[in-house]
Amino acid sequence: MKAAVLHEPGVPLPVENLDLEEPRQGEVSVDLVAAGVCHSDYHYIDGHIQPRSLPLVMGHEGAGIVSAVGPGVQSVNPGDSIIFSMDAMCGYCRNCTVGRPALCETYGRSATMPDGTTRFSRDGKPYYQSNGVGTFTERTVVPADSVVKVPDGSPLEKACLIGCAVITGVGSVVNRAKVEAGSTVAVFGCGGVGLNVIQGAVLASAARIIAVDKVDFKLTKAEEMGATHFVNPDKEDAAQRIIELTDGGADYAFEVVGFPAVLEQVFRSVRPGGTAVMVGVQPPDSKITIDAWDLLMDRSLIGAYHGAARPRVDFLWLLELYQQGRLKLDELITRYRPLDEINEAFDDMNKGVVARTVLTFNGG
Numbered sequence: 001m002k003a004a005v006l007h008e009p010g011v012p013l014p015v016e017n018l019d020l021e022e023p024r025q026g027e028v029s030v031d032l033v034a035a036g037v038c039h040s041d042y043h044y045i046d047g048h049i050q051p052r053s054l055p056l057v058m059g060h061e062g063a064g065i066v067s068a069v070g071p072g073v074q075s076v077n078p079g080d081s082i083i084f085s086m087d088a089m090c091g092y093c094r095n096c097t098v099g100r101p102a103l104c105e106t107y108g109r110s111a112t113m114p115d116g117t118t119r120f121s122r123d124g125k126p127y128y129q130s131n132g133v134g135t136f137t138e139r140t141v142v143p144a145d146s147v148v149k150v151p152d153g154s155p156l157e158k159a160c161l162i163g164c165a166v167i168t169g170v171g172s173v174v175n176r177a178k179v180e181a182g183s184t185v186a187v188f189g190c191g192g193v194g195l196n197v198i199q200g201a202v203l204a205s206a207a208r209i210i211a212v213d214k215v216d217f218k219l220t221k222a223e224e225m226g227a228t229h230f231v232n233p234d235k236e237d238a239a240q241r242i243i244e245l246t247d248g249g250a251d252y253a254f255e256v257v258g259f260p261a262v263l264e265q266v267f268r269s270v271r272p273g274g275t276a277v278m279v280g281v282q283p284p285d286s287k288i289t290i291d292a293w294d295l296l297m298d299r300s301l302i303g304a305y306h307g308a309a310r311p312r313v314d315f316l317w318l319l320e321l322y323q324q325g326r327l328k329l330d331e332l333i334t335r336y337r338p339l340d341e342i343n344e345a346f347d348d349m350n351k352g353v354v355a356r357t358v359l360t361f362n363g364g
Helices: 039-046 156-163 165-177 192-203 216-225 238-246 260-268 292-296 311-323 339-351
Strands: 002-006 015-017 027-037 062-069 081-084 120-122 125-129 139-143 147-150 184-188 208-212 229-231 250-255 270-278 300-303 333-338 356-360
Touching (some): 027 156, 039 339, 062 156, 147 156, 147 311, 156 165, 156 311, 156 333, 165 311, 184 260, 216 229, 229 238, 238 250, 333 339
Parallel strands (some): 184 250
Antiparallel strands (some): 027 356
16 A cells, blocks of 8 residues: 655655554554645654654545454444544543543554554554554554544545644634634634634634735635635734734634744734634744733633544534535635645645645545
8 A cells, every 4th residue: 555654854755655554452444535735744844843753654634434443443343434533532541531632641642553563564664653643545554542433425535624624723713712702813824724713713703803824825715714804914013913903902813823933923912811822833842932911911822732622522513514514624625636646735735825635545
């Protein structure tokens, strides 16, 4: 089977033929139908995120069909449709028990199976898996706790986006920030995740949604998703403009880019009593500086990892909203490509000409 593999940062991903073991205790194998191409995938290539284990089968957002289950697996069966969660959920640790399974203490964030071994290899050499999943591949093996069963016949070539872009964006609004109806919301960065922060703000009945981006295409998509006002930070001070538009600052502002300087702007753009939310993945060891007096004025600065996802619950209601026409997935997908065009998909993303590219496999 073929997989897109990172061997070192700074070079295009080769697509290689790899060997894949059958699932062991508590694991499942999945035939991929579709995988979304996320900017955080590219961060491994451009050095924004330092990969801990190489070579690495890339990709963390995807959906497919269960092909086999290992001993002890009862949650899914061969033939089931699933969406991957980039965070496995044991269901029993403290964080899972209190409703924060994205921070599961049993699994953590690993590039291997829980026992430290890998299922991918080539000529006997182990290959690791991005987020313990690896979706830029025709087939993968993951812990059963990394997949969420969805109804048969679900449009997996679209639903694949729910596992990261959609839940990270929408979940940051409704699960983590808990945006109140009638609020003003600013969104810095209108890529795949930022567009879903905008969708989340619409679902939360925000009164005013301000989209901030340098790329006209992304601002156009932001309007399509429900943004009401638009700011280009290349043309004006984004924080100051938001303060003017909202007569004092946004109630909530979301950083969905992944750079400290932008996060500082986000914090500066919220009113006293407002909340700044860090969604973007920041470079390792990065720091920000904020004015202590501004923080004292009842402002909050919080992180939102994976949209504070409860995948076994959230994926299903998000899919239901799509089927009701209340969540936009089709509009997020600018282009479908085969796995062999993964590097072209990254090029499109970096040029700002796509909202999301989806890789398709096995007839998807």
